[in-house]
Amino acid sequence: MAGLVAGFVPAFIQENVDLSSRNTFGIHARARYFCAARSLQELRVALQFRRVRQLPLLVLGGGSNVLLCADYPGVVVQMALLGIEVLAERDGELLVRAASGESWHGFVQHCLQNGYFGLENLALIPGSVGAAPIQNIGAYGVEVRDLVSEVTVLDVGSGEIETLTAAQCEFDYRDSVFKGRLRGRKIVLDVTFRLHRQPRVNLSYSALAQALSEVTDPQPGDVFAAVCAIRSSKLPDPAVLGNAGSFFKNPVIAKASYEKLLQTYAGLPSYPVHDRAGQLSTATVKVPAAWLIEQAGWKGKSCGRAAVYQQQPLVLVNLGGATALELVALARQIMASVERLFDIRLEPEVQWIPTEPLD
Numbered sequence: 001m002a003g004l005v006a007g008f009v010p011a012f013i014q015e016n017v018d019l020s021s022r023n024t025f026g027i028h029a030r031a032r033y034f035c036a037a038r039s040l041q042e043l044r045v046a047l048q049f050r051r052v053r054q055l056p057l058l059v060l061g062g063g064s065n066v067l068l069c070a071d072y073p074g075v076v077v078q079m080a081l082l083g084i085e086v087l088a089e090r091d092g093e094l095l096v097r098a099a100s101g102e103s104w105h106g107f108v109q110h111c112l113q114n115g116y117f118g119l120e121n122l123a124l125i126p127g128s129v130g131a132a133p134i135q136n137i138g139a140y141g142v143e144v145r146d147l148v149s150e151v152t153v154l155d156v157g158s159g160e161i162e163t164l165t166a167a168q169c170e171f172d173y174r175d176s177v178f179k180g181r182l183r184g185r186k187i188v189l190d191v192t193f194r195l196h197r198q199p200r201v202n203l204s205y206s207a208l209a210q211a212l213s214e215v216t217d218p219q220p221g222d223v224f225a226a227v228c229a230i231r232s233s234k235l236p237d238p239a240v241l242g243n244a245g246s247f248f249k250n251p252v253i254a255k256a257s258y259e260k261l262l263q264t265y266a267g268l269p270s271y272p273v274h275d276r277a278g279q280l281s282t283a284t285v286k287v288p289a290a291w292l293i294e295q296a297g298w299k300g301k302s303c304g305r306a307a308v309y310q311q312q313p314l315v316l317v318n319l320g321g322a323t324a325l326e327l328v329a330l331a332r333q334i335m336a337s338v339e340r341l342f343d344i345r346l347e348p349e350v351q352w353i354p355t356e357p358l359d
């Protein structure tokens with residue numbers, strides 16, 4: 001590729017772009033430069049552009065897991081690579097590759113319609129395919145790590161294209177190598193999933209089993225419909241009320257601490273924890289952050305135009321015109337009171353950009 005001349009801005013890169021329609025919180029933040037990368041060539045040009053200008057880089061999908069705390073002083077690249085293809089099919093197992101810019105829910109629907117089963121429990125999660133491995137999305141008893149075969153990435157430094165196996169992605173609860181030691185160093189180009197021709201309905205999540213208790217021999221389509229119905233009844237639609245889903249992770253605590261807490265808070269629920277190898281942990285349990293936040297008295301409370309969603313206290317919402325600093329202030333107050341009451345430190349699931357916003 002020919003080098004970019006200093007001062008030249010490629011036509012597909014726009015200056016001073018409002019990102020409010022590109023993050024589901026609807027926060028008004030501007031990107032110094034913004035582009036949608038619709039091809040590998042455009043992505044490479046955008047990377048070369050930021051290198052020549054020595055600017056920071058932010059890769060975005062659907063903006064449904066970020067809190068933009070300030071205007072972005074560099075280049076924001078929204079992944080818009082499209083394409084879904086079946087790479088192989090053997091013994092009832094399919095390898096299906098989807099490009100990073102595909103809508104996650106659209107991909108789940110496509111698979112269901114074509115009889116590629118396994119993703120149904122992850123229906124209606126907003127965002128893109130490329131972001132799915134970043135925090136190992138999960139819902140209703142399934143995590144994406146259960147289905148990822150491999151992830152193709154572009155190395156930001158060298159421009160090389162590499163393939164990471166699922167093991168190399170180091171998936172964990174709402175976590176992966178992309179949020180750890182490879183943070184900011186790899187751009188996901190596509191993800192290959194291992195799916196099945198034979199339905200393998202997973203009703204391990206009790207609310208889902210309950211919703212389908214009247215259905216004889218539930219099929220993947222029933223699971224998909226039930227998950228969509230439960231999610232729509234519980235979670236605010238970002239198009240109506242800005243939000244980024246669960247704002248905090250469910251904390252994992254030592255079993256001994258949990259048992260001590262039970263003496264004061266007899267109703268504190270807990271869930272089993274599995275390690276990276278899928279083994280059940282005997283030393284730790286997961287407790288629901290929503291329960292802790294509600295007990296701390298935050299349900300329905302607000303800070304300026306930022307609020308705790310009345311029906312699900314794990315979700316912070318933009319009542320309209322909230323600033324990121326109002327959301328950050330609310331989040332910090334919640335974290336402080338949960339820590340004071342339960343001695344548990346809540347960790348945000350939503351990525352704050354930059355990571356430590358100024359007050």
Ligand SMILES: Cc1cc2nc3c(=O)[nH]c(=O)nc-3n(C[C@H](O)[C@H](O)[C@H](O)COP(=O)(O)OP(=O)(O)OC[C@H]3O[C@@H](n4cnc5c(N)ncnc54)[C@H](O)[C@@H]3O)c2cc1C
Pocket residue numbers: 024058059060061062063064065066079100125126127128129130131132134135136137138139186187188189235236237238243244245246351
């Ligand atoms: C109403 C609602 C419900 C939700 N429910 C769930 C749920 O049930 N389970 C769950 O796990 N999550 C849930 N989420 C969170 C969110 O939908 C997921 O985290 C989703 O995967 C984010 O996708 P995105 O494309 O919007 O990512 P973005 O928000 O654009 O980006 C998220 C992070 O990934 C990075 N990134 C994005 N694309 C790439 C790429 N191609 N290469 C490298 N880095 C990249 C970004 O830099 C950023 O750090 C919910 C969000 C909302 C608004």
